[in-house]
Amino acid sequence: LKTGAIDAAFCQERETFTYLAFQLIYDYNHGSKVTGYTPGAINIPGNINTGFIIVTQDNIDSFDSEYSLDQAIGHHELSQQLSLISSMIENVEELAVAADETGRIVYANAACLRFCGYTKDEMVGLNIKNLFDLTILQHSQIDQCLQEETAKNFESTAIRKDGSLFAVHISISPLRSEVAPRGYTLIASNISERKRSQKALIDSHVRFFMVLDSIDADIYVSDLETYEILLTNRHMRKSFGENLVGKTCYQVFRNESAPCAQCTNDKLLDSDGNPAGVCVWEGKNAITGKWYINYDRAVRWVDGRLVRLQIATDISRIKDLEKESLRIQAQLQQAQKMEAIGTLAGGIAHDFNNILSAVIGYTEIVLADVPEDTSQHRNLREVLKAGNRARELVKQILTFSRQTEQELKPVQINQVVGEALKLLRASLPTTVTIAQNIQSDSTVLADPTQIHQVIMNLCTNAAHALRSKGGHLEIELCDLSLGRSFTDLHPYLSPGAYIKLRVSDTGHGMEKAILDRIFDPFFTTKEPGEGTGMGLAVVTGIIKSHGGVVTVDSEIGKGSTFNIFLPVIQQDIELEVRTEAPIPTGNERILFIDDEKTLVDLGRQILQRLGYEVAVRTSSVEALELFMEQPDRFDLVITDMTMPNMTGDELAGKLMNIRADIPVILCTGYSERISKERAHELGIKEFILKPIVMRELAKTVRNVLDKNGT
Known part of the structure; x- marks a missing residue:
């Protein structure tokens, strides 16, 4: 080679x-x-x-x-x-590492070197634990990988050379041979960005749920198809006392076993199955008993399905305020009605008192000329008594309309009951029987006319309940002591001695809905023209003003019972002396003025019968002219209050400017402009309310003249 x-x-x-x-x-x-x-x-x-x-x-x-x-x-x-x-x-972005059985790194790719900050020479030979922050569990997973020759996956933290950390997802696989595993490969993906996104998503979810839980409204999400509740906020869990997730909305909110007939789910989607906007509605929840205004809309859930998002705000307080507002409006309307009644009452009182002045005055004149032992005298006495009763009734009208002061004095209720029964028997049909059980002669501080009105009102109502089939009317009067168990139910009462007036009938009775409103002004069950609905309102108003209370019990088919409780006073009442003192007379000169000729004639006759020299005028202007011509001619002036061109108080002022010592008596049927106190401030000596009664007029005239030294 x-x-x-x-x-x-x-x-x-x-x-x-x-x-x-x-x-x-x-x-x-x-x-x-x-x-x-x-x-x-x-x-x-x-x-x-x-x-x-x-x-x-x-x-x-x-x-x-x-x-x-x-x-x-x-x-x-x-x-x-x-x-x-x-x-x-070498070119992938994942961290690739090969290690032997002991964990010694024998290879690392370029990405691993770059991300971790090592050179190749520095990296090779390091132990795997120098590169990754592995838990005991993760070390055991590596051991399993080598022993069982199975891949493992887990998340961990990579450690840079400078000590900084970043999150990774690790996949480990064994290196196999025909003999035994010689080590393992580790592929790590940098998941820092994913972790940041996950954290941002978690933070967003946390903020979202914090916002949901901070809202003072019930919020929930339910599946549009299955009606299953998927999410609720804290306020809803608090409202219903449990976690509702997994239950159906109709089970939770309606206690039903099937979807509600009034469910809004079909209104939340359009014809193409897409969200159709917000559906707003009000309703009272049968479970909580509260009123809610609900805002429903369809939205996409995290998994893509359509769900119903509802925000339900408790408006029970608003409903209560609306109810209270209606009550206040009703009270305002009632006050306006009462104001109108007061104005009407003033006008009626003025005209009616003028009429009664003529009735009572002329009756007294005729009565004085009729022998006492004749039927004519007795009849005229009854006319006079009725006139005086009407006079007191006018006072009561003004009291009810809050335009006069209530005058209370010691009264024996048994006497008032006796008078009322005497009048009542004459007006009731024979099919109605009356029974009385009077066991008290106690004294109360009261206005006898008002108590008489109360008794007549209750008895008249009882008679009305008996008119179709007849029946039994009973009046009872007894003394009793009321303890805390009763007075605690009526805070304006105090424990102690009371007199109880009981009026019961065997009529048709009343159902609870009527009983709850029976004392409301203008509430009536009578046909139009049979009643105004003011009777029992007047009764309860009078009794409360006397420091008492009215209760009622009724049962359909068995009748009704009204109980009146009035506090007793420890005071003896002097019996009225039937023998009346002689009517005082005189011979002084009096100027009498009234714009109604009937009353002028009446005044002349009464005063002349009393011995006085009388000059009369129907015009305040003419009266002033007469006085200016002869200011020393008169010892006393009696004038009406309400007259055209010049009122009585204006006339009195002009007369006293002419002659300071002239005494003036002012008469009125009723006037908002003048009162007894105001009259005295103007220098007017006396103030008389019509209708004028002979004895009262005589006494007043004599007193004024005597005080003035005439």
């Missing part, structure tokens, strides 16, 4: 190869070319592990050149393939 050259592929350092082919070019006799090969493995660099056959001058004759040449050609082609694979390994 004079000269020879090993093919360049052979000269290059290689990993362990199974076969290696080469060519020797030599000058032998006629200079022919001979190929040699290795049938076993060879490690380059390193020792030759198996036979290496090379053709020399000594064995050239015994070498089967034809056979060996075919073998060599095949192995040469394999060498070319291995060279290609080697080139590929």
Whole structure:
């Protein structure tokens, strides 16, 4: 072998190869070319592990050149393939490492050197643990790879030369031979970017769920086809007290076994099956009992399927506020009605008092001329009593409309009950029987007219309930002591002695829905024209103003019972003296003014009967002119308040400007402009509310004249 050259592929350092082919070019006799090969493995660099056959001058004759040449050609082609694979390994971005059984690195590709910051000389000979931060479990997986000849995959951390780290995904495979594994290959992919993306995605999910959980609304996602709940936020879990994932929405929200008839799922997709926008609706949840406004829409879930996203906001408080607003509006309307009633009551009171003045006044005049032992006298007394009752009723109308002060005094309720029953018996049909059980003569602080009105109202309602079939009406009055068990239910009451007035009937009774509203103003079950709905509202208002309470019990088909509780006062009432004192008289000169001729004539007759010299006028302007002409002619002026051209208080002021010592009495049916206090501030000596009663007028006139020293 004079000269020879090993093919360049052979000269290059290689990993362990199974076969290696080469060519020797030599000058032998006629200079022919001979190929040699290795049938076993060879490690380059390193020792030759198996036979290496090379053709020399000594064995050239015994070498089967034809056979060996075919073998060599095949192995040469394999060498070319291995060279290609080697080139590929060197150019991939994955980290490729070969290590022996002890973990000593015998090979690392260019990517591994570049990523880890080592040179080839520095890398070869390092232990695998210097390059990767392997856990005990991962070391055991490498051992399994060598022992079981199976591939393993796991994630770990690569360590750069400078100590910095980056995430990798590792695949290890054994290097096999016919004898035993000689080591393993490790392919590591740099997954730092993927890890950053995963972390960003996780952070995004965390932020997303933090946002969901921070929203004060119930949020959930459910499958559009199966109705299965896939996700809920914290607020919803708190609202329903459990994790709802895996359950169906109709089971959770409706306690149903099938999809709800009112389900909005079909509204969330258009005809092509694509999301159709937001569906907004309100509803009350049967499970929580709360009102929600719901925003539903179809969205794509993470796996691509269409799901329903619902955001449900609790609007129960808003509903309560709406209800409260309606209640306040109703109260405002009620206040406006009451204001209108008050205005109407004032006008009615003025006109009605003028009418009653004539009725009462002329009745008193006639009554004075009729012998007491005649039926005419008795009848006129009843007319007068009715007139006075009407007079008190007008006062009550004004009190109810909050335009006059309530006058309370010690009253024995049994006497008021007796008077009411006397009137009631005359008006009830014979099919209604009345029974009374009066066991109390206690005293309460009350307005007798108002208590009379309460009794008449309750009894009239009871009679109305009995009008179709008849029945039994009973009134009971008794004393009792109320303890905490009762007064705690009515905070404005205090424990102590009370009188109980009970009015019961055997009528048709009332259902609970009616009982709940029975004391509401303008609420009535009567037909139009039969009632205003104000009766029981007035009753409860009066009793509350007296420091009491009204309760009601009723049963359909058995009747109703109203109970009134009023606090008792420890005070004896002096019995009224039936013998009336003589009516005071006089002979002074009086100017009487009223714009109604009937009342002017009445005033003249009453005052003349009392002995006074009277001049009358129906015009305040004419009265002023008369007074200006003869200011010393009169000892007293009595004037109406409401008159055209000049009101009574204006007239009084002008008269006192002319003559400062002239006493003035102001009369009014009703006026918002003037009150007793205001009249006194103006220098008016006395203030009288119509209707004018002879005895009261006589007493007032005499008192004013006497005080003025006339």
